[in-house]
Amino acid sequence: MAEAMIEVLVEQLIEALKKHGEYMLEFRSQFSDMKAHLDLMKSFLVDAYKLKRKEETVKTTLSMLRELVYDAEDILTDCLLRAEYRKEGFHLNNFSPRELIFQYRTGKKLKNINERIEKMQKILKSYFKTIGQQSVHDDCGSIGKRWTSPVYDESTIVGLTEDTKKIIGWILPENRILHRVGIVGMGGLGKTTITQKIFNNRQVVDRFDKRIWVSLSQNFNEEEIMRTMLKQLGEDVNGLDMAQMLPKIKQALENRNYLIVFDDVWSAEGWWDRIRAGLPKREGKSSGIIITTRIENVATEIGVEKARIHQPRILNEEESWALFCKIAFASDEEAQQHSELEEVGKDIVKKCGGLPLAIKTIGGLLKSKTQSTEVWRRICTNFHDVVATRESGSSVMASLQLSYDELPIRLKQCLLCFSMYPEDSEIWAEQLARWWVGEGFVEGKGSRTAMELAFDYLSELISRCLVEVVQQRGYDGRVYSCKMHDLVRDLTIKIAREEAFCNFDEQGRQGLSAQSRRLSFTCEIDVKALNRKSKLRTMLIMTSSPIQLNRNTGLFTIKSLRVLDFSQNRMENISMDDLLNWISSLERLAYLNLRGVSALKELPYSIGRLRNLQLLVLSGCNNLQKLPSSIIALQKLTVLDIGYCPIQQIPQGIVRLSNLQELSGFKLVGSANKDACRLRELQNLFQLRILRINICDESEIEEEELTVLLRLKQLKVLSINAEGCEKEDIFQKLDRLSPPPHLEELYLRHYHGTFLPQWMNPESLCHLQYLCIENGDLNSLGPSFEGTNGTTWKVEGLCLKFLARLHAEWEMVQRVMPRIRYVEVSHCYMLKSFPCNIDKLGVWRK
Structure with missing residues (x-):
C-alpha cells in the first residue's frame, strides 16, 4: 500500500518544481535533475502498485523514496521562502557567511537526494526486470472496531x-x-x-x-x-x-x-x-x-x-440487493434504466456476505463510477481477489480496503487524516479542510479555491460511505461536522501505519518516534521523544485536559511543522511568551489555529516572520486586543479569522495581503483611528470570497466607501453584524451600500432599521442562494424586497430568527421566492400563515 502515498508525494513535488522552478536561481540545475529523476521514478511506482505482496527490496526502497521526497519538499520550501524575501526587497548578500552556508548546505543536500534517487531507480529497474509482474494476494487483516451513532437515514x-x-x-x-x-x-x-x-x-x-x-x-x-x-x-x-x-x-x-x-x-x-x-x-x-x-x-x-x-441476522439476497440499489442508484427509475448491471451487481452483493455496512460501502463506491457493465465487472473481479470469508470476520474490511484502493489519489491522503482523530470523535469539517490545505493535500484549481475544493473532497468521501455526516446545513447539505465509522477508522489506521503517514502500534494507539510525520497530541503522549531532529509536519492538540509545555520541552525544538492546531485546548497552563516565540520560529508553518486560546492577549511582532503562513485562525480568543503591524507581511495568507475577538482594529496595509480569500471579524473603525485599516482598503483584495464585517458605535462609512463591496467581484459570502451598535447614521449608510455582483450567501444580524436595506432586492442580488436575517428591529421586509416588474429571487434557503416585530405574509415570501425549498423560522411572531411552529424553531421543506 505504501506506493499510493508515495505516488501522491512524488506528483505533488513534481508539480511544485514545475510551478516554482523559476525562483530557485542558484539551484536550478539540481532541481531540474530532480524533476527528471522523479518523472522516471513514476513508471516504477505504477509497477510497484500492481504487486499484491511486496518483497523486502521493494518495501525498503519505497520507504526510502518516501523519506527522500519529504526531504526534497523541505528544501524546496526553504528555497521558496528565501526567494520570497528577495521579492520583497530584502537584499540578501550572496557573499555573507550565513548565505554562503545556506547555499553550500542546500547544494550538498540536493546532490545527495539526486544520487539517492538514481540509486533507487537502478534497484527497482533491476528488480522488476527479474521478477516480472507477479501478483500474490495480501492478507486483508483482521476486522476492527465499529462506530455507532444515534443519527440515521x-x-x-x-x-x-x-x-x-x-x-x-x-x-x-x-x-x-x-x-x-x-x-x-x-x-x-x-x-x-x-x-x-x-x-x-x-x-x-x-x-x-x-x-x-x-x-x-x-x-x-x-x-x-x-x-x-x-x-x-x-x-x-x-x-x-x-x-x-x-x-x-x-x-x-x-x-x-x-x-x-x-x-x-x-x-x-x-x-x-x-x-x-x-x-x-x-x-x-x-x-x-x-x-x-x-x-x-x-x-x-x-x-x-x-x-x-x-441477535440480528444477515440480510438475505433479496434484502441485500434492495439495500444495494438504494445506495448505488439515485432512484428506482435509474436502477431500472440500468437493468444490464443487475447480474454483475448481484455477484458483487453476494460477496458482501449479507453485511449491511459492506453493502453500503461497495454501493457508495459504485455510485461514483460510470454506469457500465465493464467497469462493474472490473470492480467485481478486484473484489474477488481481496475478499475474505465471512466467517473470518474480515469481509467488511475487504470491501473497505477496496473502497480505499479505488479512491482517486487526491483523496487517499485526505482519508488517512481521519486516523489521527480519537475513536467516536465528532470532527469539525472546517478544521479538517484547513488542515488539508495547510499541508498541501489540497490546492486551488482554476476558479475554485483550495478551501472550496477541500469541502468538495469531504463531500466525496461522504458520498462513498467512508465518512458519516453528523451536522449539516439544511438547505444545501453543507457539512458542519462528521464522524468516521470505527471499521473505516481501523482501515485508515492500518494503511497509515503501512505508509508511515503517522505512527500506530498494533493496538491502533498513536505513538511517537523521531520518524513521526504527524501527531495528534493527547495526555498519553510523551513529548520527551521529540527533539530538534524531529521530522514532524503536523501537530493537532486532541485533548481539552491541561498539558504541560515549556521552553525545556522537546516540542519547542521542532522547526519542521506545517500545521499546528491548538483549537481543542485553551492552553491556560503554559507560558504564552515561550509558545509564541517558538511558533514565530516555525518558518515552514502554513496553518496556525489558536481558536479559543483565552490566554492569548497579543501576537508578537515576530509573527511576521512566518512568510509561508496561509491560514491564521484566532477566532474566539476573547482576550486578544490587537494584531501587530507585521501581520501585513504574511502575503501568502488566504484565511484570516479573527471573529469573536475584542480586537479594536486591523493594521493599515491589509491591501498587501493580495491572496486573501477569507476575512472574518473585520471591524469597521472611525476616522479618529488613524492607524487602523478602513473599509476602502478592502476594494483591492480581488481574491476575497468570504467577508464577515462587525459594526459598532465607533464605526464610520465614508461616502466613497459605499461602493467598495461592488468592486469585490469574487465575493460569495457576506456577513454584516451590527450587534451593540445603536448609531442611526451607520444604518443609513448601510442602506446605501452597493452589494457585490455575484453574492451567493448573505447574513444580516442585529440590523436596527425599520425596513431591509434598499439593495436587498432580487435585482441587485440576482445570484443570491441563501439569506439569513437574525436579531433585528425590522417592522417589514420593505417594498424593495418584493422586487419590481415581476422580478423574483433565486434564493433557495431562508433563515429568519428573533425578529419579533417583523410583519410579513408567508404567501408573499413564497411568491417572491419561487425557488425556496428550505426555511428556518424562530421567534418571528408576526409572520402570518407559516405552517410550522415559530415559538422555538420551525423548519419548512418544500
Whole structure:
C-alpha cells in the first residue's frame, strides 16, 4: 500500500518544481535533475502498485523514496521562502557567511537526494526486470472496531421490521420497573441501525418522557458517560465533579419513564454497577435500558436475560440487493434504466456476505463510477481477489480496503487524516479542510479555491460511505461536522501505519518516534521523544485536559511543522511568551489555529516572520486586543479569522495581503483611528470570497466607501453584524451600500432599521442562494424586497430568527421566492400563515 502515498508525494513535488522552478536561481540545475529523476521514478511506482505482496527490496526502497521526497519538499520550501524575501526587497548578500552556508548546505543536500534517487531507480529497474509482474494476494487483516451513532437515514434501511417490532414489544409494557435488552452481533451487522429505529419510533417517543443515547468506545470512562447523560437531559455540566453528577442524573430522571441506550459496549467492568445504582427505580414507573455489543457476556453482565438478547441476522439476497440499489442508484427509475448491471451487481452483493455496512460501502463506491457493465465487472473481479470469508470476520474490511484502493489519489491522503482523530470523535469539517490545505493535500484549481475544493473532497468521501455526516446545513447539505465509522477508522489506521503517514502500534494507539510525520497530541503522549531532529509536519492538540509545555520541552525544538492546531485546548497552563516565540520560529508553518486560546492577549511582532503562513485562525480568543503591524507581511495568507475577538482594529496595509480569500471579524473603525485599516482598503483584495464585517458605535462609512463591496467581484459570502451598535447614521449608510455582483450567501444580524436595506432586492442580488436575517428591529421586509416588474429571487434557503416585530405574509415570501425549498423560522411572531411552529424553531421543506 505504501506506493499510493508515495505516488501522491512524488506528483505533488513534481508539480511544485514545475510551478516554482523559476525562483530557485542558484539551484536550478539540481532541481531540474530532480524533476527528471522523479518523472522516471513514476513508471516504477505504477509497477510497484500492481504487486499484491511486496518483497523486502521493494518495501525498503519505497520507504526510502518516501523519506527522500519529504526531504526534497523541505528544501524546496526553504528555497521558496528565501526567494520570497528577495521579492520583497530584502537584499540578501550572496557573499555573507550565513548565505554562503545556506547555499553550500542546500547544494550538498540536493546532490545527495539526486544520487539517492538514481540509486533507487537502478534497484527497482533491476528488480522488476527479474521478477516480472507477479501478483500474490495480501492478507486483508483482521476486522476492527465499529462506530455507532444515534443519527440515521430511514430511506437507506432495508428489512429490520421484525427485529424492531420484537424489541419494541419488549420495552413498551409497563409490567417491569426496568426493562433490559441486549442487541448482540458482529460489527457491521446492523445493531445500531435497529436501535436507531427503536429510539426514534413514534410509540417509543410517546412512551418515554426522557430518552438518552450514550455512544461508548473502548477507551470510555465513567465521567464521560455521566457528562453525556447530563447534557442530553439539558443539564449544565460545567464545574461538576464525579460525586455531583450521578445525584443530578437521578434527580433529572426521578418520577420519569426513561429509555437509555448504551451503544457499542465493550465491557461492563468499572462503570455499570455505579451507573445502575444511581438510576431511579420506582413502582409505577417502567423504564428501559438497551445495550448493543459484540460480546454476549457483556450483555449478561449488565443483567440482560438470555431471552431478551436479540441477535440480528444477515440480510438475505433479496434484502441485500434492495439495500444495494438504494445506495448505488439515485432512484428506482435509474436502477431500472440500468437493468444490464443487475447480474454483475448481484455477484458483487453476494460477496458482501449479507453485511449491511459492506453493502453500503461497495454501493457508495459504485455510485461514483460510470454506469457500465465493464467497469462493474472490473470492480467485481478486484473484489474477488481481496475478499475474505465471512466467517473470518474480515469481509467488511475487504470491501473497505477496496473502497480505499479505488479512491482517486487526491483523496487517499485526505482519508488517512481521519486516523489521527480519537475513536467516536465528532470532527469539525472546517478544521479538517484547513488542515488539508495547510499541508498541501489540497490546492486551488482554476476558479475554485483550495478551501472550496477541500469541502468538495469531504463531500466525496461522504458520498462513498467512508465518512458519516453528523451536522449539516439544511438547505444545501453543507457539512458542519462528521464522524468516521470505527471499521473505516481501523482501515485508515492500518494503511497509515503501512505508509508511515503517522505512527500506530498494533493496538491502533498513536505513538511517537523521531520518524513521526504527524501527531495528534493527547495526555498519553510523551513529548520527551521529540527533539530538534524531529521530522514532524503536523501537530493537532486532541485533548481539552491541561498539558504541560515549556521552553525545556522537546516540542519547542521542532522547526519542521506545517500545521499546528491548538483549537481543542485553551492552553491556560503554559507560558504564552515561550509558545509564541517558538511558533514565530516555525518558518515552514502554513496553518496556525489558536481558536479559543483565552490566554492569548497579543501576537508578537515576530509573527511576521512566518512568510509561508496561509491560514491564521484566532477566532474566539476573547482576550486578544490587537494584531501587530507585521501581520501585513504574511502575503501568502488566504484565511484570516479573527471573529469573536475584542480586537479594536486591523493594521493599515491589509491591501498587501493580495491572496486573501477569507476575512472574518473585520471591524469597521472611525476616522479618529488613524492607524487602523478602513473599509476602502478592502476594494483591492480581488481574491476575497468570504467577508464577515462587525459594526459598532465607533464605526464610520465614508461616502466613497459605499461602493467598495461592488468592486469585490469574487465575493460569495457576506456577513454584516451590527450587534451593540445603536448609531442611526451607520444604518443609513448601510442602506446605501452597493452589494457585490455575484453574492451567493448573505447574513444580516442585529440590523436596527425599520425596513431591509434598499439593495436587498432580487435585482441587485440576482445570484443570491441563501439569506439569513437574525436579531433585528425590522417592522417589514420593505417594498424593495418584493422586487419590481415581476422580478423574483433565486434564493433557495431562508433563515429568519428573533425578529419579533417583523410583519410579513408567508404567501408573499413564497411568491417572491419561487425557488425556496428550505426555511428556518424562530421567534418571528408576526409572520402570518407559516405552517410550522415559530415559538422555538420551525423548519419548512418544500
